[in-house]
Amino acid sequence: MNSTDNAISMRHPTEDDLQAVYRNQARTFGDPVDDVAIEAWKRRVSVNDILVAEDVSDPQQPLLVGTSIIYPTQLTVPGGTSLRAAWLTMIAVASTHQGKGVWAQLSAKGLGILIDRGYPIVFGVPTQTAMYDGFGAGVASYLRSYRIDRRFAKLRTPPSEIRAREVHTDEAQHLLPKIYERWCATTPGAVTRDDAWWADYFDDRPTQRGNGTALNYTIHPDGFLTYRVVGQSDHGYRPPLGTVVVEDFCPVTDEAHTELLQTLLVLEMFDTVEIDVPADDPLPLKLTDLRAAETTGVNDFLWVRINDVPEVLGTRAYAADLEVTLEVDDPLGLAGGQFLLQTRDGVGKCTPHDGSADVKVSLADLATMYMGAHSASELSRTGRITELRRGTLHDLNAAFATDRAPYCGTLF
Numbered sequence: 001m002n003s004t005d006n007a008i009s010m011r012h013p014t015e016d017d018l019q020a021v022y023r024n025q026a027r028t029f030g031d032p033v034d035d036v037a038i039e040a041w042k043r044r045v046s047v048n049d050i051l052v053a054e055d056v057s058d059p060q061q062p063l064l065v066g067t068s069i070i071y072p073t074q075l076t077v078p079g080g081t082s083l084r085a086a087w088l089t090m091i092a093v094a095s096t097h098q099g100k101g102v103w104a105q106l107s108a109k110g111l112g113i114l115i116d117r118g119y120p121i122v123f124g125v126p127t128q129t130a131m132y133d134g135f136g137a138g139v140a141s142y143l144r145s146y147r148i149d150r151r152f153a154k155l156r157t158p159p160s161e162i163r164a165r166e167v168h169t170d171e172a173q174h175l176l177p178k179i180y181e182r183w184c185a186t187t188p189g190a191v192t193r194d195d196a197w198w199a200d201y202f203d204d205r206p207t208q209r210g211n212g213t214a215l216n217y218t219i220h221p222d223g224f225l226t227y228r229v230v231g232q233s234d235h236g237y238r239p240p241l242g243t244v245v246v247e248d249f250c251p252v253t254d255e256a257h258t259e260l261l262q263t264l265l266v267l268e269m270f271d272t273v274e275i276d277v278p279a280d281d282p283l284p285l286k287l288t289d290l291r292a293a294e295t296t297g298v299n300d301f302l303w304v305r306i307n308d309v310p311e312v313l314g315t316r317a318y319a320a321d322l323e324v325t326l327e328v329d330d331p332l333g334l335a336g337g338q339f340l341l342q343t344r345d346g347v348g349k350c351t352p353h354d355g356s357a358d359v360k361v362s363l364a365d366l367a368t369m370y371m372g373a374h375s376a377s378e379l380s381r382t383g384r385i386t387e388l389r390r391g392t393l394h395d396l397n398a399a400f401a402t403d404r405a406p407y408c409g410t411l412f
Helices: 015-029 035-042 102-116 128-135 169-185 196-204 254-265 309-313 363-371 376-381 392-399
Strands: 002-004 008-011 052-056 063-077 082-093 122-123 141-150 163-166 216-220 224-228 244-253 272-278 293-300 303-306 322-329 337-344 347-352 359-362 385-387
Touching: 002 272, 008 359, 015 063, 015 082, 015 392, 035 196, 052 102, 052 196, 052 322, 063 102, 082 102, 128 303, 163 169, 169 196, 169 216, 169 224, 169 244, 216 254, 216 337, 224 254, 224 293, 254 272, 303 363, 309 337, 309 363, 322 363, 359 363, 359 392, 376 385, 376 392, 385 392
Parallel strands: 082 122, 244 272, 322 359
Antiparallel strands: 002 008, 008 052, 052 063, 063 082, 122 303, 141 272, 141 293, 163 216, 216 224, 224 244, 322 337, 337 347, 359 385
16 A cells, blocks of 8 residues: 655555654654564554654655554444544654654545444544544543552442452463453443553553553452552662552442452552543542542543444443434534434434434534544534434433443553
């Protein structure tokens, strides 16, 4: 596959190009480079899922100036169904070619490949959200970051027993993937992690740790958590000996949530625990003093673009019956149109429709509402949805309501 736009040519790389691809993305995103990391990354990718952009102003000396990567996966949508999906990510453009349309060309070409392959949904974690909005992708999940002052954080109702236990890597690598599958299946916004992803995770190389320790693993029959310790004591072995930074917190049940949280609150050598959780996580409500868990940020994470409106809207579960005609605008002119959405007893059916529309919505905002990141009424108050038939917003709120806020927590 080769295509050319002005002086930029795009193609799939050869195996010999992979080191240059890795170095390009590492330079762009400020990641460390070492031979072990490159080899581990090669095991996670396929050349057919990578695009290379080259400046061919001099055909005899083409310059690699951009790369992008596709990671196939599955996305859990509200109701627990899993949708075939793909990351379109790591779009890395050389500083010498910023502002010349290379990012847009890589995005458009990658999207075209995924549409040809039949992916109904594409997503990513943007560095620049305005670009994603123009791409027809909407915010689909948030994460809330807490800094817990462990000295004052006590559970209102401590668990009667702790079924969690600490394990080493050898045992963790057999147990965590299976528990994660269960957590992923119950968490809207979560994505599957394949064997290559887990192998890289458990390698836990020094270049993956930042300024932290090796990963620590705590498992529970219905969940797990992993964490590092960052920093050290200013006074030898006198506590606090650093900050506990949680990498993964994946409880499948409320009981597992409480018991795993308790294992963090009794780490007496450390005063501070930092953790990311879903926007609606009940963590502070479980404490005798909710101010012991300070919110340090609420950040967007996953952004979703819908490629096939009928398939995607027909996949999730709905909380109320609904019959509405949607006028959907896609800035790329690929997936928009008018669609009749009918939901009965939690099941949705969506088909193209010629009748008058009840509501106008952008493709990006439809994805946001679909995943439960924001309601139709919230979007309407910002002028992002136009109600054409009175009562439609109320009906959309009821049908698209979810019990849990969407959450991802995985990067590729």
